[in-house]
Amino acid sequence: MAQTGILLTKEPAPQTVPVSELPMRVYEPALNTGPDSSCGLATAGFRAAKYLPEEWHQNNYRQYHEAFADRDHSERCRLESQNVAAYTAELAQRTQEDSTVKVGERLQDIHFWKSELQREIEDLTAETDLLAAQKLRLERALDATELPYSIAMDNLQCRERRLPPDLVRDQVEAELLKEAELIRNIQELLKRTLKQAINQMQLNRDQKQICEMDWSDKVETYNIDEKCGRYNNQSTNIQFHPSSSKFEDSASTPETWAKHSHDNIYRAEREKLASINLRALIDNILHDTAEDLRMQCDTVNEAFAKRCEELEDAKHKLEHHLQKILKEIGDQENNIASLKQAIKDKEMPLKVAQTRLYDRSFRPNVDLCRDAAQFRLISEVEELTNSIEALKKELLQSEQALRNLEDTRMSLEKEIAVKANSLFIDRQKCMAHRARYPTVLKLAGYQ
Template sequence: MELLGSTHTATYTRPGMKSTNFLPAISTMASSYKNPHFVMSQSMYLPWRPNSYFRTASAVPSIGVTSRISPDLIQAKVSRFPSNRTALLARYTPVDWLKSNHNNYMESESSRHSAERLRVDTARLIQDKEQLTRKTQSTTSKNIGERLNDIVFWKSELNHEIENMIGETNALAEVKKRLERALAETEGPLQVARECLYHREKRMSVDLVHDKVEKDLIQEVESIKGCQERMRCSLDAANSQLASNRAAQHELDRDINDKLIAHRIDDKCHYLRNTSDGISYFHGVENIDATVSMPESWAKFTDNNILRSQNERAASAKLRHDIETLLNTTSNEMWNHFNSVNVAFTNRLSEVADAKNKLQMHLAKTLQEIFQTEMLIEALKKAIRDKESPLKVAHTRLDERTRRPNVELCRDSTQLRLVSEVREIDDTIQRLRERLWEAEKTLQMLVNTKVTLEHDLSIKANSLFIDQEKCMSMRKSFPSTPRLVGYT
C-alpha cells in the first residue's frame, strides 16, 4: 500500500485515513531544514568564523558519517590537543566530507520526492473531497427536496381533510340549529294539549267524563314530552360531537401550521447555495440532536390525525342522519297524535251535539206536555167547579123535600134518585179531584224533567263551547311539518 509522505513535521498516513495534523506555516519551516546530525555545540564556537548558519560534521571518521560524536569524546580530543588549533579544526576526512554531501543530496531528494508525493496526493485528496462534498451536498439537497415533497403531500391531505371536516362541522351545526328550532316548536303543541286538558276540567256534572278525547290528549302530552327528551339527548350528543369535531380540526390546523413552518424552513434550506447570503458557521450544531420523531412516527402522527378526523366525521355524519331520522319520526309521531286527538274531538263534538239536539227535542216535547197538562188541570178545575152547581141543586132539593109534612115524607124514587145524584156528583167531584192531583203531580214531574233537560242542555252547551270554541280553536295553531323538522 502506498504511503503518503510529508515533511518532518507531518505524519505518514494511509490513503483514506483522516490525518489529525496540518502542515505548519512556511515561516516555521526553516528550523526543520537543520540536520540534527550537524548541530554545533556551543562549546565548539569558533570566534574567527561568522555567526551565520553552518553545519558541523556528526560522524566519527573511523565509524562513518551516520555516527554521532559524543560531546565527551570531543571534549577529550580538545583536552588531548589543547594547543594544536589546526588539528582541532581539521577533524574530518575527505571521505567524511563526501559522505556528508552525499547524505545531504539523498536527504534533499527524499524530501523533494516526499513533497511531490504530498502535492500530488493533496491535489487528488482536494479533488476527491471536493467531489465528495459536492455529491454529499447534492444528495442532501435531493433529500431535502424529497422531504419537501412529503410535506407537500401531507399538507394536501391535511387541507383536504380540513375542508371535509369544516363542511361536516357546518352541516352538523345546521342540523343542530334545526333540532333546536324543532325542540322550541314542540313547546306550542305541548302547551295547547295541556290547555285543552285544563279547559276540559271545566266541564260540569256528567260531562266531566274520562272520554277518548281526554285519553288521547294525555297520550299526546306524554308523546310530546318523550319527543322533547329524545331531542334534548340528540342535542347534547350534537354539542359533544361538535366539540370533538373542533378538537380534531384543531389538531389538523396545528399539524398543518407546523408543516407550513417546516416547509418554509426546508424550502429555504433547499435553495441555499455556497454563494447564498446568510450562511455562517455554527460550531457544534451537528452534535445537537433536538429531533423528537422519526420519519415513520412523523408520518404516522399526521396519518393518525387524519384518521381521527375521518372517524369524527363518520360519527358526525351518522349523528346527522340520526337527527334527521329523529326529526322526521317525532314530526310524524306528533302529527299522528294531533290528528288522533282532533278526530276524537270531532267525534266527541258530534256525540255532544247529537245529545244536545235530542235533549232539545225532548225538552220541546216536555214543554208541549207541560202545556197540555196545564190545560188538563185547568179543565179539571173547571169541571170540578161545574159540578158544584148541580151538587148544590141536589142538596137544595133534598133539603127542601125534608120539609114535606107527615106522610109526604116518602122515600120515593125521586128521593132515592136525589140521594143517588148527590152521591154520584160527590163521587165525580172526588174522582176529578184525584185526577187533578195526579195532573198536578204529573205537571210537577214534567217541570222537574224540563229543569233537568235545560240543565243538561246547559252542560252540553258548555261542553260544546269548551271543546269546539276553546280547544279546537287553539289546536288550529299546531305547527306545520316543515317547522316540526326545524325548517323556518
C-alpha cells in the same frame, strides 16, 4: 446521516534515480589516523579543528542526499494532496447533490401530509357547520314543541270546566293525555340528542385543532426544508454550526413522524364519520317526531270532532224532547184548567140536589116518603160527589204530572246548557286553539 469515510487511492511513485548514481553517505567521522596523517608538534595548531577532504566530500554528499530525499518526499506529498483535494471536492459535490435530492423528497412527503391535513381540516370545518345547522334544527324543533304542549295542557284544563254529567273521561281526554305524554317524551329525546350534538361538535373542533397544529408544524417544516433546499455554495447566509450535526434526543423517526399525522387524520375521519351518522340520526329523529306529533294531533282532532258530533246530536235530541215537554206542559195546564172548571161545574148540580134533599126532609108525617124521587136525588148526589172526587183525583194527578213535566223541563234545559257549555269548550275553546298547532316543517326544525 452516516459519515462517509474518505478513501485515499495510492498514486504511483515518481521515478527515482538509481542507487549507483547517488553519492555515498558517510555516517562515520573521518579519523586523522591514516598513513598520510600529519603528526608532530610542528603541525599541532593547524590540524586540531579541521576536517579531512573526504569528510568534506562526505558532508556534501550527505547534503545532496537529504535535499534529494526531502524533495522526493515533498513531491509525493504534493501529488497525494492534489489527489485527495480532487476526490474530496467530487465527494462533497456528490454528497451535497444527494442531500439536496433527499431534502426534495422530504418536501414531497411533507407536502403530501400537509395537503391531507388541510383537506381533513376543511372537511371537518364543513361537517361541523352541517352539524351546527342540525343543532339549530333541534333547537327550533324543541322550541316548537312548547306550543303543542301548552295547547294540550290548555285543552285539558278547559275540559275540566265541563259540568256534570259531561265531565267524563272520554276518548278526547285519553288522546289529550297521550299527546301530552308524547310531547314530553319527544322533548326529552330532543334534549338528549341536542346534548349529543353539542358534544360531537366539540369533539370535531378539538380534532380540527389537533390537525391544524399538525398542519401548522408541517407548513413551518416545509418552509424550513424549502429554504434548506435552496442553499448552495454561493449562498451568502451560510455559516459554520459545529454542534448541528448531532441528533436531538426528542427527534422522531420517519415512521413515527408519518404515523403521527396518519393517526391524526384517522381520528379526524372517525369523528367526521360519527358526525355524519349523528346528522342522519338527527334528521330521522326530527322527521319521525314531527310525523308522530302531527298524527297524534290529527287523532285528537278526530276525537274532538266525533265528541262534538255526539254532543251536538245529544243537544238536538234534548231540545226536541224539551219542545215536546213544553207542549205537553201547555196541554197539561189546559187540562188542569178544564178539570178545575169541570169540578166547579159540578158544584151547582150538587147544590141543587142537596138543596132538594134538604127541603124534602121537611115533609110532614107520612109524606116523608122514600119515594122514587128521593132515591133518585140521593143517587144523583152520590154520582155528583163521585164525579167531583174523580175529577179532584185527576186534578191531583194532572198537577203532579205538570210538576213532573216542569222538573223534566228544568232538567232538560239544564242538560241542554251543559251540552252547550261542553260544545263551547270543545269547539270554541279547544278546537279553535288547536288550529294554531305547528306544521310538520316547523316541528321538524326548518322554520
